[in-house]
Amino acid sequence: MIEWGRLRVFGAVAEHGSVGAAAAALHITGPAVTQQLRKLERETGHRLVEPDGRGIRLTAAGHVLAGYAGSVAESVADAGRDLAALRDEAVGPLRIGAVASALRALLPAALRSLAAEHPRLVPTVRDGEVVDLLPALRSRDLDAVLLESWDDLPARLPPGVRTWDVDTEEALLAVSAGHGLAGSDRVQLSATDGEIWVSCPSGTESYEALVQVLRESGVEPEVRYRVADFTTHLRLVAAGMAVAIVPRGALDPIPEGVALRPCSPPVRRTLAVAVRENDDTPGLRAFRDAVVRAARERNRAPGPAGT
Template structure:
């Protein structure tokens, strides 16, 4: 019988590429990870690991085993959901993750509703960048999370996770109102008109940084980034102060400060609710999804799905 915990280590290795990275993610020593993978290899009866330079590569048999491991883990999630559904009332902890603009706008009303309707449920909210969400949900640090991508920078699907679409937003170009007006009052690509401007972008490595680079490169230039800021309130304050221009999605641009003009773009930001495969029917996760969808609709946004 294959051990599920060792299957998790094999899955992590396929995703992270090195024994050291798996050890760091799981708070093990590298030797402990190697030992457990060796045991799994003996249990499987076929070679699972090979070398590719300094990295450890999965064999074809290991890739097949990881694919089956995802199905096993999803079945365990469904079993956990069935047990939770058999209990009277919701209890335990629901760990929710969200990116800052959603945590500030969509989550407060949802948390109030959950606390009112399910007083036995302990709620935990964590604010984090969408690039960090898959690992947090996969590793059970979160049960439900709001994650976004952009139509021009789509996220790769994760076989361990499932998702429900929630929201599709317009992305705006935020520019100072006292800056030079565009030569064309309705340009086909407003980003192209700010080739010489300083830009305000997210921290390198974040999705917001990546979409700024993509939008400017699509307009034919590399942006001159003057400031890095991950909070859109800070971004809009910097734009109002004449420090540059920035991309701001609709959810974060509700009430821009004086001195900011918002130019709608063709870019779209897409938000989804994500959770572990097999977990959609868990009563706490289902309650969280319903509460977030209601709060989104109450704010006047068209809810997808």
């Protein structure tokens, strides 16, 4: 096997035409250059240089090897530049997990921004619930998680995970247009006692937060429908089958026949990017910034229109 250090020395000899000039270029002694040349000739089984006056010249085998030495040197230099760029450039894979409503609201715009600004970053996305995504983050199956955390029930972060807040948004009570609460400017949650609810499945952040906030208002909710998709929640509301609390970011599209009303006390959720505590790569920072910009763009757009 040809050792790279000796090939580098031979490349300098081939470029400069003498042992002394190669030694000066490499900042080593002439005898050290000669020693490396002799070892390289033993490795290759060929004589690579021969005397030529006060200098040396390459043999036929030396000319062949010199071409490879130049190519290898260029590849090593390219690798060094690429590795140096990793300190500042977002490159390589980025495995993202996201709750479905945040994924739909923010990730398309964020991914478009990443593709335009960081073409060497390769994001992949999977959806799920926080309870499943955070363990995948800790086990290094994911690099970042876009999660939700509700005021009344903050996300439970395992050790070794930290978050960057992206956006805080109000959640609204969704009732059918013909519902008795549809005429209220702001609905006291205590007034929803006896209603049938649709929510996300048990164990999810959204479900647990709903139960918590209603119990604080003296309401024990009857959650008859447990569906992960907020769009389906609104369809059931429009059909007069249930009421729901839905974040603003999940209100697109809004079916006809749905009335949206602010709640009292207010219900809010925060979207955040979770990463492992010691991870701070250019790719993660680029992802966070892209999600923050996507949230700002969404917030500048017209708000949801409800009956």
